Amino acid sequence: MSSIADALRLTGGTVDLASIDTDAAPGYDGDKASGTAALAAMEPELAELQERLFAEGRSGGERSVLLVLQGMDTSGKGGTLRHTVGLVDPQGVRISSFKAPTEEERSHDFLWRIERALPEPGYLGVFDRSHYEDVLIARVRELAPPEEIERRYDAINDFEQRLVDGGTTIVKCMLHVSAAEQRERLLARLDDPTKFWKYNPGDLDERALWPAYREAYQVALERTHTEAAPWHVVPADKKWYRNLAVGTLLLDALRGLDPQWPAADFDVAAERRRLEQEEPVA
Amino acid sequence: MSSIADALRLTGGTVDLASIDTDAAPGYDGDKASGTAALAAMEPELAELQERLFAEGRSGGERSVLLVLQGMDTSGKGGTLRHTVGLVDPQGVRISSFKAPTEEERSHDFLWRIERALPEPGYLGVFDRSHYEDVLIARVRELAPPEEIERRYDAINDFEQRLVDGGTTIVKCMLHVSAAEQRERLLARLDDPTKFWKYNPGDLDERALWPAYREAYQVALERTHTEAAPWHVVPADKKWYRNLAVGTLLLDALRGLDPQWPAADFDVAAERRRLEQEEPVA
Numbered sequence: 001m002s003s004i005a006d007a008l009r010l011t012g013g014t015v016d017l018a019s020i021d022t023d024a025a026p027g028y029d030g031d032k033a034s035g036t037a038a039l040a041a042m043e044p045e046l047a048e049l050q051e052r053l054f055a056e057g058r059s060g061g062e063r064s065v066l067l068v069l070q071g072m073d074t075s076g077k078g079g080t081l082r083h084t085v086g087l088v089d090p091q092g093v094r095i096s097s098f099k100a101p102t103e104e105e106r107s108h109d110f111l112w113r114i115e116r117a118l119p120e121p122g123y124l125g126v127f128d129r130s131h132y133e134d135v136l137i138a139r140v141r142e143l144a145p146p147e148e149i150e151r152r153y154d155a156i157n158d159f160e161q162r163l164v165d166g167g168t169t170i171v172k173c174m175l176h177v178s179a180a181e182q183r184e185r186l187l188a189r190l191d192d193p194t195k196f197w198k199y200n201p202g203d204l205d206e207r208a209l210w211p212a213y214r215e216a217y218q219v220a221l222e223r224t225h226t227e228a229a230p231w232h233v234v235p236a237d238k239k240w241y242r243n244l245a246v247g248t249l250l251l252d253a254l255r256g257l258d259p260q261w262p263a264a265d266f267d268v269a270a271e272r273r274r275l276e277q278e279e280p281v282a
Numbered sequence: 283m284s285s286i287a288d289a290l291r292l293t294g295g296t297v298d299l300a301s302i303d304t305d306a307a308p309g310y311d312g313d314k315a316s317g318t319a320a321l322a323a324m325e326p327e328l329a330e331l332q333e334r335l336f337a338e339g340r341s342g343g344e345r346s347v348l349l350v351l352q353g354m355d356t357s358g359k360g361g362t363l364r365h366t367v368g369l370v371d372p373q374g375v376r377i378s379s380f381k382a383p384t385e386e387e388r389s390h391d392f393l394w395r396i397e398r399a400l401p402e403p404g405y406l407g408v409f410d411r412s413h414y415e416d417v418l419i420a421r422v423r424e425l426a427p428p429e430e431i432e433r434r435y436d437a438i439n440d441f442e443q444r445l446v447d448g449g450t451t452i453v454k455c456m457l458h459v460s461a462a463e464q465r466e467r468l469l470a471r472l473d474d475p476t477k478f479w480k481y482n483p484g485d486l487d488e489r490a491l492w493p494a495y496r497e498a499y500q501v502a503l504e505r506t507h508t509e510a511a512p513w514h515v516v517p518a519d520k521k522w523y524r525n526l527a528v529g530t531l532l533l534d535a536l537r538g539l540d541p542q543w544p545a546a547d548f549d550v551a552a553e554r555r556r557l558e559q560e561e562p563v564a
Contacts, residue, residue: 018564055479082371089364090372091410097373128373179564183557190554196546197337204556210563264478272472274486275465281492282300282461 057122071175339404
């Protein structure tokens with residue numbers, strides 16, 4: 001495991017988000033320039049491992065990777081998608097953005113829509129928000145009764161264990177920004193007409209509930225940090241570090257899988273002869 | 283319209299694929315190095331226009347773009363996805379790869395699975411193969427009776443007209459390789475263990491039907507080249523030209539839409555005051 005992964009992975013037990021510095025760069029001692037270069041330098045290996053995984057999936061393999069991105073507004077889920085997930089071939093990536101559930105989705109168990117968005121074998125699935133919203137905003141906004149929220153933590157653990165048993169490596173990241181940094185980013189959106197579309201006055205209502213969200217995150221992190229699917233808290237005030245950290249976690253996951261180019265399931269020499277001896281085709 | 287688009291767009295009437303040079307670079311007089319640089323230089327504008335379209339979609343807009351990639355095996359659909367579609371933010375892209383239809387898909391009309399894969403407002407949808415397979419392999423392999431194939435050309439035109447009326451710009455590209463170039467690419471796959479997974483002995487059976495496929499493509503191109511959704515035949519023996527050409531067609535489509543950053547639907551000054559005067563949140 002890389003030193004970044006080592007530094008970001010929760011150790012279990014009580015989680016105190018206020019004690020985790022949002023502006024730090026755990027496990028990395030370089031600066032912005034070197035961190036940006038380090039991410040770019042990762043591209044060839046990341047891209048090759050992703051292609052190997054894809055090839056494996058096309059050849060009967062069942063493994064996949066699921067990257068779960070959670071975080072408050074402006075924590076940089078979109079930026080991570082662009083700068084980190086954007087490094088690999090889009091053909092092998094399936095991104096799902098989870099908004100407020102539709103009426104149909106609400107009529108099912110909370111994991112119904114999640115199940116439908118899981119990556120197929122060989123794919124890198126990315127969740128921009130996820131089933132964790134159902135224990136975060138759902139808890140803060142009391143969208144479900146306390147006993148239902150309570151039930152969901154265990155349901156999530158069972159669900160994720162099943163995915164892992166089925167061959168999915170789950171990389172869970174909470175992008176951790178400070179309230180002060182969020183304020184700066186919201187003000188920046190208000191200063192830039194090309195960013196108005198990202199701003200929603202309702203965001204300030206959620207922001208006013210910051211302590212309740214922090215509490216909800218802490219409980220979720222504590223209850224769903226498992227050996228099968230551990231959590232990483234990624235300090236996200238520094239965008240370059242956030243991108244580098246998620247890239248590193250992805251690379252670690254792919255290295256762990258170590259997918260191999262599938263062997264030929266046909267006779268290579270015979271196929272070459274067929275091509276070399278074929279009748280003219282056009 | 284760019285000179286490349288101008289050169290690639292069918293003019294209507296009879297299509298004779300044998301007369302279209304697969305190794306040419308219509309509408310472009312540079313070489314490989316300058317063509318590769320030209321594609322890279324397109325990235326900022328392509329990415330910005332795509333983000334504007336995405337922003338529009340998030341703000342109530344209904345427009346989208348659908349890129350349809352068709353072509354024989356090894357014509358470079360995958361390479362185009364990686365090198366051209368890969369230039370824009372993966373968040374705003376939805377790629378659908380159509381394989382042989384499943385039993386469930388076959389139990390519905392051929393457009394059923396296509397409908398479900400259409401891009402949502404603001405998205406760039408990409409079809410790696412498409413509903414055209416239902417008049418290509420379906421015709422060559424007689425997977426449906428002749429009268430059903432016949433029916434489908436008109437059904438496709440009606441379907442695409444409806445999409446266009448609903449705000450989708452359709453960019454249809456046939457990646458046109460020669461049989462000789464396909465042979466080289468298949469041999470290259472057989473020479474490279476990292477490419478065995480892309481090779482399927484059945485590909486040679488399809489290859490043996492090259493003239494029938496050419497005929498099927500010609501009929502499809504003739505029957506479904508419409509003002510609403512015109513076809514482009516992209517010479518694809520030169521990979522750099524193929525990538526540049528599809529990038530240019532995408533850029534043209536986005537420029538044509540000319541999406542604008544959505545105006546604020548809230549009081550910017552009032553929101554700034556709310557943030558500046560808020561109680562401490564954490």
